[in-house]
Amino acid sequence: MKHTNRQPATKTLADLYRAADHRRAVTITYLKPGETEPTVRTIEIAELRTTSVKASKGQLTGGGIVIVAMCRLRSARREFHVSGLIAYTVHRIGYVLTMPPNTTYEAPAPAPADDAQALFFYELARDRDDADYRPRVRLAA
Secondary structure, eight states: OEEGGGSOHHHHHHHHHHHHHTTEEEEEEEOOTTOSSOEEEEEEEEEEEEOOEEEETTEEEEOOEEEEEEETTTTEEEEEEGGGEEEEEEEEEEOOSOOOOOOSOOOOOOOOSSOHHHHHHHHHHHOOTTTTOOOSSOOOO
């Protein structure tokens, strides 16, 4: 068992990436935010992601690392924040669960290759943020 407070975060991440690459189960001791009692789970890591950074009241929040894995206790997809890891053990046993397919992905329509104006409007239609953009500060006229 390796304790995360006794080693650098890069060592923890390297071990987790290696376990995911070799498809080995990992038992983690995890402390959920706002709770005092840690939980122990055996997981099968599918990927490691970073969360987006948001500015709130002059403070940056987010930017953490999230483990996306299958939990063997619940047989379901779960997400765990690396900052909540207390300890972990990488096992020799391989994966036995299969990750469900991602259902939120929408394949985009193929881009037009023959017309520059059609390509311009295609890219404009893909960007959903421009349609509802409102500045946070009222602009002086």
